[in-house]
Amino acid sequence: MIKHKDMDFIDRYLHHKLSGESLDFFNDRVKNDPEFAAEVELMTKINDDLKNYGRQELREKLKTIAAKKGNRDQRSRRIVYWSIAASLLVLIGLSGVYFTFFYKQATQKFVFNKVMPPFKQADIKYREYQLEAGKGAVLSYYSGTIITVPKDAFVDKKGEVIKGNITVKYREMMTPEDLFIAGIPMTYDSSGHVSNLQTAGVCELQAFKNDTIIDVNPKNTVNIDFSTAIEKPGYRLLLFDTASKKWLKKGQDSCVVRLDEYAEVKEQPTTFVPRKADHSKPRFKLVYRDPSKFPEFEVYKNYSFEVSDNEKHYNPADAGINWKSVAINKDNFTGEYLVTFINPDRQVTYKTFPVFEDNDYLVALNTYKQKAGELQQKPQGKDTIGYETAQRIKGLQKELLKQKKEDFLAANIYRTFKVVKTGLWSYSKISEMPMASISVDFKDTKGDAINLKYVAILDKTINSIVRYTPEEFQSIHFDPASQNELVAITSDNNFAYLKKGDFAKLPKSGKCSVTLQTTTKKPESSGQIIALIS
Amino acid sequence: MKRKYTSDESLIQGILCSDDRALEYLYKEYAEMVHHFVLSNSGTKEDADDIFQDTVIVLYEKVRSQEFILSSSLKTFIYSVSRNLWLYKLRQRARDHKLNESFMLVQDTEVDADVFYEENYKKDKMTEFIQFLGESCKQILLLFYYEKLATKDIAAKLNLAGGDYVKTQKYRCLQKLKSLYTQK
Numbered sequence: 154m155i156k157h158k159d160m161d162f163i164d165r166y167l168h169h170k171l172s173g174e175s176l177d178f179f180n181d182r183v184k185n186d187p188e189f190a191a192e193v194e195l196m197t198k199i200n201d202d203l204k205n206y207g208r209q210e211l212r213e214k215l216k217t218i219a220a221k222k223g224n225r226d227q228r229s230r231r232i233v234y235w236s237i238a239a240s241l242l243v244l245i246g247l248s249g250v251y252f253t254f255f256y257k258q259a260t261q262k263f264v265f266n267k268v269m270p271p272f273k274q275a276d277i278k279y280r281e282y283q284l285e286a287g288k289g290a291v292l293s294y295y296s297g298t299i300i301t302v303p304k305d306a307f308v309d310k311k312g313e314v315i316k317g318n319i320t321v322k323y324r325e326m327m328t329p330e331d332l333f334i335a336g337i338p339m340t341y342d343s344s345g346h347v348s349n350l351q352t353a354g355v356c357e358l359q360a361f362k363n364d365t366i367i368d369v370n371p372k373n374t375v376n377i378d379f380s381t382a383i384e385k386p387g388y389r390l391l392l393f394d395t396a397s398k399k400w401l402k403k404g405q406d407s408c409v410v411r412l413d414e415y416a417e418v419k420e421q422p423t424t425f426v427p428r429k430a431d432h433s434k435p436r437f438k439l440v441y442r443d444p445s446k447f448p449e450f451e452v453y454k455n456y457s458f459e460v461s462d463n464e465k466h467y468n469p470a471d472a473g474i475n476w477k478s479v480a481i482n483k484d485n486f487t488g489e490y491l492v493t494f495i496n497p498d499r500q501v502t503y504k505t506f507p508v509f510e511d512n513d514y515l516v517a518l519n520t521y522k523q524k525a526g527e528l529q530q531k532p533q534g535k536d537t538i539g540y541e542t543a544q545r546i547k548g549l550q551k552e553l554l555k556q557k558k559e560d561f562l563a564a565n566i567y568r569t570f571k572v573v574k575t576g577l578w579s580y581s582k583i584s585e586m587p588m589a590s591i592s593v594d595f596k597d598t599k600g601d602a603i604n605l606k607y608v609a610i611l612d613k614t615i616n617s618i619v620r621y622t623p624e625e626f627q628s629i630h631f632d633p634a635s636q637n638e639l640v641a642i643t644s645d646n647n648f649a650y651l652k653k654g655d656f657a658k659l660p661k662s663g664k665c666s667v668t669l670q671t672t673t674k675k676p677e678s679s680g681q682i683i684a685l686i687s
Numbered sequence: 688m689k690r691k692y693t694s695d696e697s698l699i700q701g702i703l704c705s706d707d708r709a710l711e712y713l714y715k716e717y718a719e720m721v722h723h724f725v726l727s728n729s730g731t732k733e734d735a736d737d738i739f740q741d742t743v744i745v746l747y748e749k750v751r752s753q754e755f756i757l758s759s760s761l762k763t764f765i766y767s768v769s770r771n772l773w774l775y776k777l778r779q780r781a782r783d784h785k786l787n788e789s790f791m792l793v794q795d796t797e798v799d800a801d802v803f804y805e806e807n808y809k810k811d812k813m814t815e816f817i818q819f820l821g822e823s824c825k826q827i828l829l830l831f832y833y834e835k836l837a838t839k840d841i842a843a844k845l846n847l848a849g850g851d852y853v854k855t856q857k858y859r860c861l862q863k864l865k866s867l868y869t870q871k
Contacts, residue, residue, distance in 0.1 A: 387781065
């Protein structure tokens with residue numbers, strides 16, 4: 154049985170109170186005294202289990218407090234309901250006039266649930282494309298976005314496929330200023346709970362046949378390679394539904410940093426030069442289930458993933474573990490495949506590349522030569538416009554590769570999606586409510602109170618716009634760490650804004666008075682608005 | 688609530704003394720803020736409950752560790768801990784979602800069920816052992832090993848004779864617990 158003294162020693166170790174010589178002495182004892190080592194092992198286990206038990210107890214206490222509070226809230230809500238009911242009876246009995254008055258006030262509240270550009274003449278302009286609907290085309294936008302319109306991609310109201318000349322209109326709103334100027338609603342309604350959105354970009358695609366709106370053929374959808382400046386993943390594909398006036402989820406993020414591929418070439422299976430396995434290196438035998446994720450593997454058989462020379466943390470012991478799951482992702486810069494092995498308690502990622510053993514290598518090499526020859530040939534077919542455009546863009550992208558990595562990144566972040574309906578699309582995510590909150594009185598430069606329709610906080614760091622109606626001026630939120638701008642629309646539809654640099658001087662809490670500049674004339678272009686506020 | 692915490696420091700003192708009223712105060716003051724953040728960022732009520740509980744656990748364990756220095760307000764600390772925890776959970780979920788996407792191993796790589804269930808078995812066993820030890824042992828061991836209170840403070844909290852008495856009791860409780868562990 155362990156002595157009191159030793160127990161104290163172990164307790165001090167478990168409470169991290171040993172250091173220097175005493176810790177060295179402790180470690181020596183663990184090394185040289187098996188009985189003491191066994192005791193330390195058991196006590197460490199007990200200590201961990203007690204910690205888990207203690208945490209669980211803390212959770213239970215919090216649950217009890219929450220349950221008690223829930224009951225209290227319910228009781229107080231019941232009391233409030235009864236009080237309101239009683240008051241209403243009295244009010245209805247006294248006068249119907251007040252009730253009508255309050256109702257009218259409530260319905261007058263400004264709601265931003267549709268596209269409402271504050272100044273039509275300054276709205277973000279569409280780029281227009283004329284094309285033959287029966288042939289399709291590859292269209293490019295100023296930002297680098299590529300719109301691939303297949304043949305017969307549009308239908309009329311009856312669902313009949315459109316033939317002949319059509320007009321496609323496309324525009325992008327990539328910054329908070331753009332969102333303000335184009336009047337894009339940027340809230341997300343999830344079962345009545347409304348949150349603000351931050352975005353990687355919003356785009357709008359419309360199509361017309363003889364000035365009549367037409368829609369996308371669900372059997373032959375338009376593809377958009379949406380060029381965005383935000384590389385971080387986690388955004389969701391949203392479509393603005395004009396009927397329900399809400400953004401609807403349509404898909405997950407699809408952020409890709411592209412190297413030298415382009416959609417037209419992508420249609421043919423890309424490939425890679427086979428590499429012979431090095432028998433002195435560890436490798437994993439894996440097969441993939443979804444060919445669309447790594448089409449370069451489509452033409453090959455019997456490959457395995459060899460641990461790369463760049464992998465400095467390979468642990469041979471991991472080869473003996475039964476892993477529950479495995480995932481593979483590609484590093485587009487190094488060309489390596491990142492293989493992640495996962496168990497409930499641990500996961501490891503290794504840098505690898507595909508290799509072939511002995512005869513499989515020779516077979517793969519032949520396949521590669523054959524495939525590479527095919528790719529160099531120009532595809533045969535009536536429509537070569539798309540192919541030529543693709544080749545041109547591919548050439549431009551190769552030029553970009555020669556530039557610095559950062560420049561290349563900025564020009565090559567794409568989010569690819571299928572447009573199943575014309576209208577507004579975006580890659581956005583719910584934005585958290587910033588902590589700083591101020592109550593604001595807005596004044597004009599003469600010091601008089603200014604009547605505003607709404608105020609918008611443009612957060613340029615997270616790319617968001619949050620609009621506030623006068624009822625909400627007591628609680629305007631912003632993140633002091635972000636680069637913010639404040640713009641507003643006056644009740645007589647003029648433009649008001651906080652002078653450049655003045656936002657940073659606002660307090661982080663409490664009440665304040667903010668002086669806005671106003672324009673005497675409505676802005677006539679988006680450039681004019683941007684010049685005023687930025 | 689009988690006692691009001693007038694400053695962050697007094698609340699931290701309450702946590703250090705394992706005062707349950709500190710826990711109630713934390714819930715009253717900060718649960719809504721954490722719930723609002725999680726619910727506004729794709730979370731459910733259950734997620735928000737979990738994150739608040741995890742945040743309190745982090746706070747308690749930080750406060751009890753000797754290195755804890757509150758460099759901002761407690762509100763800011765709680766907000767940033769809960770935010771980090773929730774973002775971490777969201778990232779984990781996104782990764783789990785990715786795992787199911789495209790690849791499978793050729794060999795049979797099902798998790799070793801015995802090892803996996805062994806962990807859960809141990810947790811259940813601890814609950815059973817603690818109950819077997821009795822309330823007094825449970826309190827002493829948790830206050831000493833989880834809450835890291837000194838034996839004299841445990842004596843004061845549990846109205847026991849003194850630090851030495853707690854030390855002896857703790858030793859006895861541990862011997863009992865160890866025998867339960869080794870019997871298994």
